[in-house]
Amino acid sequence: MTAEYKVHGDVAVVTMNNPPVNGLGYATRTAITDGLNKANADPAVKAIVITGAGKAFSGGADIKEFGSPKATAEPNLLSVILACENSAKPIVAAIHSVAMGGGLELSLGCHYRIAAPGANIALPEVKLGLIPGAGGTMRLPRVLGVEPALNMIVSGEPVKSEMLAQLPGQKLFDKMASSPEALLEEAIAFARSVADTRPLPLVRNLPSKHPMGDAYFQFARNMVKGMAKNFPAPAKCVDAVEASTKKKFDEGMAYEREIFTALMFTPESRALRHLFMAERAASKIADVPDDTKQREIKKVAVIGAGTMGGGISMNFLNAGIPVTILEMKQEAIDRGLATIRKNYEGQVKKGKLKQDKYEQRMALLKPTLSYEEIGDADLVIEAVFEEMGVKETVFKKLDEVMKKGAILASNTSTLDLDKIASFTKRPEDVVGLHFFSPANVMKLLEVVRGKKTGKDVLATVMALAKKIKKTAVVSGVTDGFIGNRMIEQYSRQAGFLLDEGATPQQVDRAIERFGFAMGPFRMGDLAGNDIGWAIRKRRAAERPDMKYSRTADKLCELGRFGQKTGAGWYDYQAGKRDAIPSKLVEDMVAEHRKSLGIEPRRISDEEIVQRLVFALVNEGARILEEGIAARASDIDMVYITGYGFPIHRGGPMLYADQVGLFNVVQAMKRFQANPRDDAKFWEPAPLLMKLASEGKTFS
Ligand code: NAI
Numbered sequence: 001m002t003a004e005y006k007v008h009g010d011v012a013v014v015t016m017n018n019p020p021v022n023g024l025g026y027a028t029r030t031a032i033t034d035g036l037n038k039a040n041a042d043p044a045v046k047a048i049v050i051t052g053a054g055k056a057f058s059g060g061a062d063i064k065e066f067g068s069p070k071a072t073a074e075p076n077l078l079s080v081i082l083a084c085e086n087s088a089k090p091i092v093a094a095i096h097s098v099a100m101g102g103g104l105e106l107s108l109g110c111h112y113r114i115a116a117p118g119a120n121i122a123l124p125e126v127k128l129g130l131i132p133g134a135g136g137t138m139r140l141p142r143v144l145g146v147e148p149a150l151n152m153i154v155s156g157e158p159v160k161s162e163m164l165a166q167l168p169g170q171k172l173f174d175k176m177a178s179s180p181e182a183l184l185e186e187a188i189a190f191a192r193s194v195a196d197t198r199p200l201p202l203v204r205n206l207p208s209k210h211p212m213g214d215a216y217f218q219f220a221r222n223m224v225k226g227m228a229k230n231f232p233a234p235a236k237c238v239d240a241v242e243a244s245t246k247k248k249f250d251e252g253m254a255y256e257r258e259i260f261t262a263l264m265f266t267p268e269s270r271a272l273r274h275l276f277m278a279e280r281a282a283s284k285i286a287d288v289p290d291d292t293k294q295r296e297i298k299k300v301a302v303i304g305a306g307t308m309g310g311g312i313s314m315n316f317l318n319a320g321i322p323v324t325i326l327e328m329k330q331e332a333i334d335r336g337l338a339t340i341r342k343n344y345e346g347q348v349k350k351g352k353l354k355q356d357k358y359e360q361r362m363a364l365l366k367p368t369l370s371y372e373e374i375g376d377a378d379l380v381i382e383a384v385f386e387e388m389g390v391k392e393t394v395f396k397k398l399d400e401v402m403k404k405g406a407i408l409a410s411n412t413s414t415l416d417l418d419k420i421a422s423f424t425k426r427p428e429d430v431v432g433l434h435f436f437s438p439a440n441v442m443k444l445l446e447v448v449r450g451k452k453t454g455k456d457v458l459a460t461v462m463a464l465a466k467k468i469k470k471t472a473v474v475s476g477v478t479d480g481f482i483g484n485r486m487i488e489q490y491s492r493q494a495g496f497l498l499d500e501g502a503t504p505q506q507v508d509r510a511i512e513r514f515g516f517a518m519g520p521f522r523m524g525d526l527a528g529n530d531i532g533w534a535i536r537k538r539r540a541a542e543r544p545d546m547k548y549s550r551t552a553d554k555l556c557e558l559g560r561f562g563q564k565t566g567a568g569w570y571d572y573q574a575g576k577r578d579a580i581p582s583k584l585v586e587d588m589v590a591e592h593r594k595s596l597g598i599e600p601r602r603i604s605d606e607e608i609v610q611r612l613v614f615a616l617v618n619e620g621a622r623i624l625e626e627g628i629a630a631r632a633s634d635i636d637m638v639y640i641t642g643y644g645f646p647i648h649r650g651g652p653m654l655y656a657d658q659v660g661l662f663n664v665v666q667a668m669k670r671f672q673a674n675p676r677d678d679a680k681f682w683e684p685a686p687l688l689m690k691l692a693s694e695g696k697t698f699s
Pocket of ligand 1: 384
C-alpha cells in the first residue's frame with residue numbers, strides 16, 4: 001500500500017504513504033487513482049481530500065524509479081492529474097511540509113488547495129536540467145501570476161506556503177490551515193463546505209497573462225542568459241511559461257511535454273541527473289549498513305593551526321561543535337587564530353555572518369599547547385607538516401593521550417594512511433579525512449579508508465560530513481587518493497603539451513572554454529608550484545621510469561612558485577591575481593623544447609581538451625579497477641566538488657561515457673602514435689579497454 005483510503009463521514013481521504021517523501025512512483029500513482037475511483041463510486045462520499053503521510057505532501061517523482069519504465073507506466077502522472085480534474089466530486093489537496101515537482105503539479109490538478117504554514121513549495125526540475133513536465137509551467141502561472149511563477153520555475157528554489165499565500169490575487173491556496181496539526185481536520189471541513197459547488201473550479205480554466213506581454217519575456221530571457229551559461233533548461237522555462245500566455249491550455253501542455261522530452265536527452269540534463277544520483281550513492285558504503293552504530297561526536301580536536309587546521313576547525317565551529325586546536329608554539333597558535341578571526345570578520349563585513357554568531361563560534365574555539373587538554377575529544381584531526389616522521393610523533397602521542405573510542409583522523413594528502421595507523425595500537429580508530437583548501441569553503445571531503453578502519457568509524461565520519469555540509473567520498477589508500485592521483489596525470493599531460501608547442505595560456509584557455517573553473521597552469525600558480533615540485537622530487541626516487549616535462553622544475557628553479565612569489569607560469573602585479581602571460585616563461589619553454597630537439601607544432605584546442613580529460617579518465621579507470629573508488633560516479637563527485645570540473649559535463653567518467661568509451665580508446669591510440677607524447681602514458685587501462693570492447697559504459 002502506498003496510499004491509504006479512509007472515509008470520514010461524507011469525505012474520503014486519500015493519504016499518500018511512500019516514505020520518505022511520498023514519491024509519485026508507479027504504486028503510489030495507482031493507489032491514488034484507485035482511491036479516487038472508490039470515492040467517486042461511493043454514494044456516501046461527497047468530497048475527497050488528498051494528502052501525504054509523514055514528512056511531506058509529496059516530493060514529486062520517485063527517485064528510485066528514475067530512468068526505469070515504471071517511471072512513465074500508466075497511470076503516469078499526467079493521467080493521475082487528469083483523473084483529479086475529471087473527478088465528479090470535488091478534490092481538495094491538503095498540503096504540508098513539502099510539495100515539490102510532481103507533488104505540486106498533482107495539487108494543481110485538484111479543484112482546491114489548502115496549505116499548512118511552513119510548507120516548502122517548489123518546482124525544482126530546472127536543477128536537473130529539465131522543466132516541469134506535468135503541467136507545472138502551464139498551471140503555476142495561472143494561480144500565482146506569470147512573474148512569481150516564472151521566478152520559481154527558473155530558480156527551482158522552494159518558497160514557504162505562507163509567503164505565497166500573501167501574493168496579491170493568488171489562487172494557489174484557497175485557504176491556509178491554522179497549523180500543520182490542524183490541516184487534515186480543516187481540509188475535511190473545507191471539502192464538506194464545497195461538496196455541492198458546481199461547476200468545479202479547474203486551474204486550466206484560469207487565464208495566464210502578463211501586463212507587459214512580450215517585453216517582459218524578452219527581459220526574462222536576458223536575465224536567464226547571464227545566469228545559466230552552460231545550461232539550456234532555464235531559457236526553456238521562459239519559453240514554456242510564455243506559451244502558457246499564448247497557447248490554448250492543451251496546446252501549451254503538449255508544448256511543455258515536447259520541451260521536457262527534448263531536455264531529457266541533453267548531455268546537460270544527463271549530467272545533472274547523474275550528479276544528483278551520484279551524491280546519494282557516494283554516501284553509501286557497500287559493507288557498512290545504514291544502521292551501523294555510530295560514535296557520538298560532541299568535541300573535536302585539531303592538531304596544527306596552519307593553512308588546513310584553521311579551515312578544518314571552522315567547519316566544526318560553524319556546525320556548533322566545540323574545537324580545541326593544538327600547536328607547538330604560542331606564535332603559531334596566535335597566527336592560526338588570527339587567520340580564523342580574519343576569515344570570520346570578512347564574512348561579517350560582507351553581511352554573510354551576524355556579529356553575535358561570529359562571537360558564538362569563536363567562543364567554541366579553544367587554543368592549547370598541551371596534549372593533556374585534548375584527551376577527551378571524540379574526534380581528533382591531525383593537520384601538521386606532511387612528513388612521515390612528524391606524523392609518527394603526533395600519532396604516537398595521540399595514541400597515548402586520547403580517550404578510548406576517540407576517532408583519530410589524518411588530513412594527509414599523500415602519505416600512506418595504513419602506515420600512519422600502524423603508529424598507534426588502535427588502527428581500527430584511524431581514518432583519513434582529506435579536506436581541500438580552503439577547507440572551510442570546499443565541499444569535497446575524501447574519507448580515506450585504511451585496511452583496518454572500523455565500520456563504525458566510517459559510518460560516523462560519513463554522517464559527520466553531512467553535518468558539516470561536506471560531500472564525502474570514500475577512497476582506498478593509494479598515493480594521492482582519488483583526486484590527486486588523477487590530477488597528477490593531468491598535470492603531466494599539461495607539461496607534455498608545453499613541450500610539444502602549446503603555451504600555458506593556450507592550454508588554460510582551451511580547458512577553461514571546456515568549462516573548467518581554472519586551467520592547470522593558473523591552478524598551479526594559485527596552489528603553489530613548489531607543492532608539485534616536492535612531489536616530483538619524491539617520485540624521481542620512487543618511480544624513476546615516470547616521464548615528466550622538465551618545464552615545471554625549471555620554473556621552480558627560477559623561484560617562480562606562483563601567486564605567493566608574485567610570479568609563476570604567469571606574471572602578477574603586486575596585490576592582484578590577474579594572470580599576465582610571461583615572456584620569460586615562453587622563452588624558458590622554447591629553450592627547453594630546443595634542448596629536446598622538438599620542432600614546435602600548433603596543437604588544436606580540441607586535442608588539448610581530449611589529452612587533459614582523457615588523462616583523468618584513464619587514471620580514473622585504474623582507480624576503479626583497483627577498488628580505490630567504489631563507483632565511477634564517486635570519481636565524478638570528487639572532480640565536480642573538489643577540482644572545478646564543469647558541472648554540465650557531469651564529471652570525467654560520465655563525460656567519457658557520453659563521448660563513448662570506444663572513441664576514448666581510439667583517441668588514446670592516436671596519442672600513443674605521437675612520438676612526442678609518452679606511449680606508455682596512453683596505454684588504456686584494462687577496465688577501459690574491456691568496457692569499450694563490450695560496448696559498455698562506466699555508469
Ligand atoms: P601548514 O604548514 O600550513 O600547517 C601545519 C601546521 O602544523 C603549522 O602551523 C605547524 O606549526 C603545525 N605543526 C607542525 N608539527 C606539529 C606538531 N608536531 N604538533 C602540533 N603542530 C604541529 O600545512 P598545511 O598546508 O595546513 O598542511 C597540513 C596537512 O594538511 C598536511 O598533511 C598536508 O599534506 C595536508 N593538506 C594540505 C592541503 C593544502 O592545500 N595546503 C590540502 C589537503 C591536505
